[in-house]
Amino acid sequence: MDSQELLQAYNAGERNFSGLTLLELELLKLDLSDANFSQADLRQSRLGRTHFCRNNFEHCNLSESILWGSDLRNSNLKNAQLRETDLSSALLSYANLEQANLVKASLCGANLNNANLANARLIEADFRSNADQRTDLGDANLSQADLSYALLSGVILRGANLAQAILCRAKLGKDYRPGSFSTDLSKVNLQGADLSYADLTGVNLKEANLTGADLTGTLLHQANLYHATMPDGQRHG
Numbered sequence: 001m002d003s004q005e006l007l008q009a010y011n012a013g014e015r016n017f018s019g020l021t022l023l024e025l026e027l028l029k030l031d032l033s034d035a036n037f038s039q040a041d042l043r044q045s046r047l048g049r050t051h052f053c054r055n056n057f058e059h060c061n062l063s064e065s066i067l068w069g070s071d072l073r074n075s076n077l078k079n080a081q082l083r084e085t086d087l088s089s090a091l092l093s094y095a096n097l098e099q100a101n102l103v104k105a106s107l108c109g110a111n112l113n114n115a116n117l118a119n120a121r122l123i124e125a126d127f128r129s130n131a132d133q134r135t136d137l138g139d140a141n142l143s144q145a146d147l148s149y150a151l152l153s154g155v156i157l158r159g160a161n162l163a164q165a166i167l168c169r170a171k172l173g174k175d176y177r178p179g180s181f182s183t184d185l186s187k188v189n190l191q192g193a194d195l196s197y198a199d200l201t202g203v204n205l206k207e208a209n210l211t212g213a214d215l216t217g218t219l220l221h222q223a224n225l226y227h228a229t230m231p232d233g234q235r236h237g
Helices: 003-011
Strands: none
Touching: none
C-alpha cells in the first residue's frame, strides 16, 4: 500500500492499518485521526503537520520519520520505535510513550504536557526549545526513563515525575543561545534519579525532591535550590 492507496482507504472509512508495511509514506498536512497503526512499519515516512489524534501506534516503527508539527495528542505510542525521528513542534500532550525508543529523537519545541514517558529510552534526545516555543514536559511522567546525554536546556519540566530517571551527563543548564531560557525543574520529583555529571548550571530546582539522587560530579553552579529536598533528605535553604 502506498500513500495514495492509504489515503483513499481512510477516506472510504477504513481505520485499521495494523501490521502493514508502509515504508517512506508521504502524508503531509492531512487528518488521519482515530486510526490504528499498531505494529505497522512506517520507517522513513514524511508525516509532517498531520493530525494523528487518538491514534494507536503501539509497537509501530516510525524510526527516522518526520513528524514535525504533527498532532499526536492522546495517541498510544507505547513501545513504539521512534529512533532518530523528528518530532520537533509536535503536539504530544497526554500521549502514551511508555517504553518507547526515542534514542536521538528531536523533540525541540514539542508539547509533551502530561505525557507518559515512563521507562522510555531517550538517550541523546534533543528537547531544546526552538525559535517558536519552549519544549513543554510539565507534569509528564518520566519515571525510570533513560535520558543519558539528553539535551534539555530551557525545557519546562515543572511538576514532572523523574523518579529513578537516568540523567547521566544530561545537559539541563542554560545553553547561552540567543533567547534561551533556564530549565524549570521546580517541584519536580527526582527521587533516586541518576544526575551524575549532569549540567544543572542555573537550573530552577525550587522545591524539587532530590531524595536519594546521585549528584556525583553534577554541576549546580547558580542553581536555585530554595526549599529543595537534598539527597540526604534535608531541606535546602
